[in-house]
Amino acid sequence: MRNLTGINDLVVRFANVNGTGSASANNMFAMSIFRMGIPMTAKNIFPSNIQGLPTWYEVRVSEKGYLGRREGVDVLVCVNPQSMKQDIASVKSGGYFVYDNTKNLHKDFIRDDINYIGIPMIGICMRLYQDPRQRQLFKNMIYVGALAALLDIELEVVKGIIADEFAKKPKLIEPNVQAMMEGVKYVQDNYSYPLHVRVERRDLVGDSIVIDGNTACGLGAVYAGATVAGWYPITPSTSLVEAFAKYANKYRLDPETGLKKVAIVQAEDELAAFGMVLGASWNGARAFTATSGPGVSLMNEFLGLAYFAEIPAVLVDVQRGGPSTGMPTRTQQSDLLLAAYASHGDTKHVLLLPSTPTECFNLMADAFDLAERLQTPVIVMTDLDLGMNDHLTAPLKWDDSRRYDRGKVYTAQDLDDLTAVGKQFGRYLDVDGDGIPYRTIPATHPTKGSFFTRGTSHDEYARYTEDGVKNAEVLDRLLKKWDTAKEITPKPEFYQTENKSNVGVIFFGTTTYAALEAMDLLREEEGITLDAMRATAFPFHSSVEEFIAAHDQVFVIEQNRDAQFRTLLINELEVNPKKLIKILNYDGMPITAEAIRRQIAGVLATV
Amino acid sequence: MTYIKPKFRHPEMPKNTIGYAKADYEGVISTLCAGCGHDSISGAIVQACYEMAIEPHRVAKLSGIGCSSKTPNYFLNNSHGFNSVHGRMPSVATGANMANRDLIYLGVSGDGDTASIGMGQFVHAIRRNLNMLYIVMNNGCYGLTKGQDSATADQGSVSKSGSVNPFEGIDLPGMALELGATFVARSFSGDKTQLVPLIKAALSHKGFALIDVMSPCVTFNNNAGSTKSYDYVRDHIEALAEIGFVPEKEEITVSYETGTTVDVELHDGSVVHLQKLADGWDPRDRQAAMRRLQAAKTEGEILTGLLYIDPNSKDLHEVIKSDSRPLNSLKEEDLCPGSAILDLINEDFR
Numbered sequence: 001m002r003n004l005t006g007i008n009d010l011v012v013r014f015a016n017v018n019g020t021g022s023a024s025a026n027n028m029f030a031m032s033i034f035r036m037g038i039p040m041t042a043k044n045i046f047p048s049n050i051q052g053l054p055t056w057y058e059v060r061v062s063e064k065g066y067l068g069r070r071e072g073v074d075v076l077v078c079v080n081p082q083s084m085k086q087d088i089a090s091v092k093s094g095g096y097f098v099y100d101n102t103k104n105l106h107k108d109f110i111r112d113d114i115n116y117i118g119i120p121m122i123g124i125c126m127r128l129y130q131d132p133r134q135r136q137l138f139k140n141m142i143y144v145g146a147l148a149a150l151l152d153i154e155l156e157v158v159k160g161i162i163a164d165e166f167a168k169k170p171k172l173i174e175p176n177v178q179a180m181m182e183g184v185k186y187v188q189d190n191y192s193y194p195l196h197v198r199v200e201r202r203d204l205v206g207d208s209i210v211i212d213g214n215t216a217c218g219l220g221a222v223y224a225g226a227t228v229a230g231w232y233p234i235t236p237s238t239s240l241v242e243a244f245a246k247y248a249n250k251y252r253l254d255p256e257t258g259l260k261k262v263a264i265v266q267a268e269d270e271l272a273a274f275g276m277v278l279g280a281s282w283n284g285a286r287a288f289t290a291t292s293g294p295g296v297s298l299m300n301e302f303l304g305l306a307y308f309a310e311i312p313a314v315l316v317d318v319q320r321g322g323p324s325t326g327m328p329t330r331t332q333q334s335d336l337l338l339a340a341y342a343s344h345g346d347t348k349h350v351l352l353l354p355s356t357p358t359e360c361f362n363l364m365a366d367a368f369d370l371a372e373r374l375q376t377p378v379i380v381m382t383d384l385d386l387g388m389n390d391h392l393t394a395p396l397k398w399d400d401s402r403r404y405d406r407g408k409v410y411t412a413q414d415l416d417d418l419t420a421v422g423k424q425f426g427r428y429l430d431v432d433g434d435g436i437p438y439r440t441i442p443a444t445h446p447t448k449g450s451f452f453t454r455g456t457s458h459d460e461y462a463r464y465t466e467d468g469v470k471n472a473e474v475l476d477r478l479l480k481k482w483d484t485a486k487e488i489t490p491k492p493e494f495y496q497t498e499n500k501s502n503v504g505v506i507f508f509g510t511t512t513y514a515a516l517e518a519m520d521l522l523r524e525e526e527g528i529t530l531d532a533m534r535a536t537a538f539p540f541h542s543s544v545e546e547f548i549a550a551h552d553q554v555f556v557i558e559q560n561r562d563a564q565f566r567t568l569l570i571n572e573l574e575v576n577p578k579k580l581i582k583i584l585n586y587d588g589m590p591i592t593a594e595a596i597r598r599q600i601a602g603v604l605a606t607v
Numbered sequence: 608m609t610y611i612k613p614k615f616r617h618p619e620m621p622k623n624t625i626g627y628a629k630a631d632y633e634g635v636i637s638t639l640c641a642g643c644g645h646d647s648i649s650g651a652i653v654q655a656c657y658e659m660a661i662e663p664h665r666v667a668k669l670s671g672i673g674c675s676s677k678t679p680n681y682f683l684n685n686s687h688g689f690n691s692v693h694g695r696m697p698s699v700a701t702g703a704n705m706a707n708r709d710l711i712y713l714g715v716s717g718d719g720d721t722a723s724i725g726m727g728q729f730v731h732a733i734r735r736n737l738n739m740l741y742i743v744m745n746n747g748c749y750g751l752t753k754g755q756d757s758a759t760a761d762q763g764s765v766s767k768s769g770s771v772n773p774f775e776g777i778d779l780p781g782m783a784l785e786l787g788a789t790f791v792a793r794s795f796s797g798d799k800t801q802l803v804p805l806i807k808a809a810l811s812h813k814g815f816a817l818i819d820v821m822s823p824c825v826t827f828n829n830n831a832g833s834t835k836s837y838d839y840v841r842d843h844i845e846a847l848a849e850i851g852f853v854p855e856k857e858e859i860t861v862s863y864e865t866g867t868t869v870d871v872e873l874h875d876g877s878v879v880h881l882q883k884l885a886d887g888w889d890p891r892d893r894q895a896a897m898r899r900l901q902a903a904k905t906e907g908e909i910l911t912g913l914l915y916i917d918p919n920s921k922d923l924h925e926v927i928k929s930d931s932r933p934l935n936s937l938k939e940e941d942l943c944p945g946s947a948i949l950d951l952i953n954e955d956f957r
Binding site for chain 1: 662663664665667669679680684685686687688689690691692695697698699700701702703704705706707709710727728731735923924927928929930931934935937938939941942943944945946948949950952953956957
């Protein structure tokens, strides 16, 4: 048998039972790799369940810094008999299957092209611990230790992580280290170690951090000065508002009074959550909510009102597998059309498309500025992969001189000044010619600036009108504002200073990791060089249309069935649809570079 | 078409203590049907705010969709208004209140907007004891779509088209009491002497104040057989007490027979003065109110007045411990933890 070999280029997958405390042990493993200076990415593949169903955790170690998911498992750590058969089948030929050999494996489970490494996890625990809960938790540490020995992870690094993990319960540090060392010792006594696939210290992560996108978005909202959040729990967005609450409650607390400079209310449903955001934004606070596709469906009506009444709002859609209730614990980029055109009538919304947690933080802060500048909802489109998985990413940075852009808001003085020159405040008057009117916050002035916010057709002074011409004028001004949005939303990122190929690729969000890796694979292994563009916002900047025009063919890579991003391009730009070729993945798992390479190479080969 | 009232004012028009004339509390001319009960309620709101000397711009008026929800345009022109979407006013009011606890929140809704599409949000605003006055202009029918029965229509009530409502009607005050509302009242659009002091007391109450106002629909539900017609309501009304609202530090000058009056002091020092008409009733006794309401219903009477008040109620902000300043007034210095803290946070993720 040919054993897999290689340093710092492997995928380790853990097969666990949900609710057994494996998540923190698996996380310790991943952080050990990171603290050895090696790029890694971790994916939690979990069931919609609290306890009992199979759950997987996958760590990709990549010296080259590839942070997308990779196909093929080099080392599988099996702690779940339920899924053992499929787990064994998932190991690459020549790979390693680490399992609990307290009981013998059935012969059906033996493949002759993989290596079996038995660690008597339950046996060791039965011998050392009396308490059943301890047996379960320490079992996790035993496999962490065994894996450390097998893959040559520095034990001091693992011990440091254990110490950090239990910093608040120092009594637990020593027993966890001991359990970990039991795993190490068993490998040392029984196997030749390390394996041919292993890790080795590097200095490749710099000052990066490892954080999930939901936490980064929550922090972004704190830094952006959000004071009101109405929300309703839904996977995979729940931890976003929880992160916001955690940091806001900590850093906005007056220790003397116990009062907090934030108001967070768990709403009765997503409709109410978004209603709260609109009420608060209308009243001059920065407000937001986070949800997933089903929540956006429910918020459609309010999104339309916010668009037409021109009320700022920030909404995060952490996309999950659809349609309908779909796959709540799997990832997709399948809410694009829903979000872009949410609500009836001629309605469209600004979308921001972060691809890393760092960008989640930055775009979240930008979202509040843009929402208030444009007086319209801004929807930050992340997904389960970005939101809930840990990503290696640049540290979060904040410029202390940054001021919040509260947009066009008249003060009492402004209103008096208007009167002084004989002008009247008109809530929907396009004073500056950019389609963005001035607003007033309730209670600004005793006798000036009040208006009636409504979803019914209105004139420049917010008065009800059934004059069709007037209504068309308002719709046209909203389009002018849309054009302004194209200029002030983030620009796309181009990966070449000038176009070199007649073929381009467009991608966005979490597809970026795999797309960039696929570009390398195509160039290195197929000799194909492509020009690439990463979209970061909707509506599209003029450079998007130019990029498409400059290429004969453009692959549009995205994670949904209907090529929704491609539809947006066709719908909003003057482009030839035939040029835009779909590259899709919608199985709920993050797209891989290999899948992209296969599809692109296949298309180019047939031309 | 817009309905703008002439700005001409009589120079000797009486003014309240802050120098506003009653006309300063009015809105544009109503587009509702002539004789609509809702317009009387708008008038009562104007009267109450004028007499209480509320600065109009300190009021935020919010509504959903329907005839009732149009009315915020017809009062308090110097207040910001928000005509939201059907049944969703409570959530918008909640967010607005979260953003600025210092304003007065006046929500106006109808029986369709509250008891059908808006039931979910209505009950949760009560649960949270949101500091607002929530007025239901209750006519038992859908006026804007020409007279269909609403969920508050009484069983057996006959509509203009002659059909008999086969379903049980929802009693909003009864439900509010059950849900723990801290101020529950019912009134009648035709009874300003009761409605105006009720509105004043409700505006002074700290917490969720519901006033369910019977407001007959002159066009679609004022026929014989309807239990929400003017005639029926007048014939079956039973007031619990004569109510007076006494602003802070004003002495009660009228003397009443011992044992027949109840004075409830509110958090701002004002007093609700009630001269009891019904025996064995105390507006601070929730269970008594629920029993009394049930009894009236059984007898086919429409019980009006202040049914229940908890003068010590805690509003949402007190419960969630949010800052005493309006959150919308806070700036970067108050809100942004800054780059040094962010560096420390980064360290937690290495």
